[in-house]
Amino acid sequence: MQIYENEMVLMSLRFALPLLFALSAPAIAQDAEPMTDAQRTAFRAEVRAYLLENPEVLQEAISVLQMREQQAQVTNDQQLAVAYADDLFNDRHSYVGGNPAGDITIVEFMDYRCGYCKRAYPEIETLLGADANIRFIVKEYPILGEQSVLASRFAVATLMVAGDEAYKSVHDTLMEFNGDITEVSMTRLAEILELDAQAIIAQMDSDAVTAVIAANRQLGQQMQITGTPTFVIEDQMLRGYVPVDAMAAIVAELRED
Numbered sequence: 001m002q003i004y005e006n007e008m009v010l011m012s013l014r015f016a017l018p019l020l021f022a023l024s025a026p027a028i029a030q031d032a033e034p035m036t037d038a039q040r041t042a043f044r045a046e047v048r049a050y051l052l053e054n055p056e057v058l059q060e061a062i063s064v065l066q067m068r069e070q071q072a073q074v075t076n077d078q079q080l081a082v083a084y085a086d087d088l089f090n091d092r093h094s095y096v097g098g099n100p101a102g103d104i105t106i107v108e109f110m111d112y113r114c115g116y117c118k119r120a121y122p123e124i125e126t127l128l129g130a131d132a133n134i135r136f137i138v139k140e141y142p143i144l145g146e147q148s149v150l151a152s153r154f155a156v157a158t159l160m161v162a163g164d165e166a167y168k169s170v171h172d173t174l175m176e177f178n179g180d181i182t183e184v185s186m187t188r189l190a191e192i193l194e195l196d197a198q199a200i201i202a203q204m205d206s207d208a209v210t211a212v213i214a215a216n217r218q219l220g221q222q223m224q225i226t227g228t229p230t231f232v233i234e235d236q237m238l239r240g241y242v243p244v245d246a247m248a249a250i251v252a253e254l255r256e257d
Helices: 002-031 037-053 056-083 085-089 115-130 146-162 164-176 183-192 197-204 207-222 244-256
Strands: 095-098 104-110 134-140 230-233 236-239
Touching (some): 037 056, 056 085, 056 236, 085 207, 095 164, 104 115, 104 244, 115 134, 115 164, 115 244, 134 146, 146 183, 146 207, 164 183, 183 197, 230 244
Antiparallel strands (some): 104 230, 230 236
């Protein structure tokens, strides 16, 4: 670990030193005569020696930069959530679960082949079970290959053919399913759940299903979503897996505001 940290410091020096030299020399020149080549060389040597003797200065600067970048990301995500609120919360083609009249809405962009989505699934169920005033929207966002697309097509087709309750059963089963997703396995799944397998399979390749997935992908691209799960809770975006306690805390904070 120490070797890795030293390498990071040296790498930071390579980027930071030229910038410090470039910034400091003009500043000095504003208050005094332009530096000679010898003075500039000496000044750079002093700066370099100081940073080598005090590398924690660079670490502090990097920490500040990271915090600023994180805050900028949070601000950007809030702006995106506000800008695309109607598509997020009122698209009329996504499954709406939990309490449809809830005071807090959580949107999840998910992929049935995503390990972290599967990890988050029981925690979301726990949160919805504990808080009866959350509205939960699922955005089918298949980004992990053809099996992901097939699973999402099957789920969306189920919603169109058989409604919300059937979709929830399919969604829950797919989130816990670890086998290969094929037309044969999806047909078998529909039969086990006592759904009209033939009607659902026939709907899977329809223009209507294609349009839903395309709309979700476009929305995800507009919101700069590159991975799953991604959650939007009102105007906050959470990129990646979030433990249920942390999500419940965010919900509570939003209610207080």
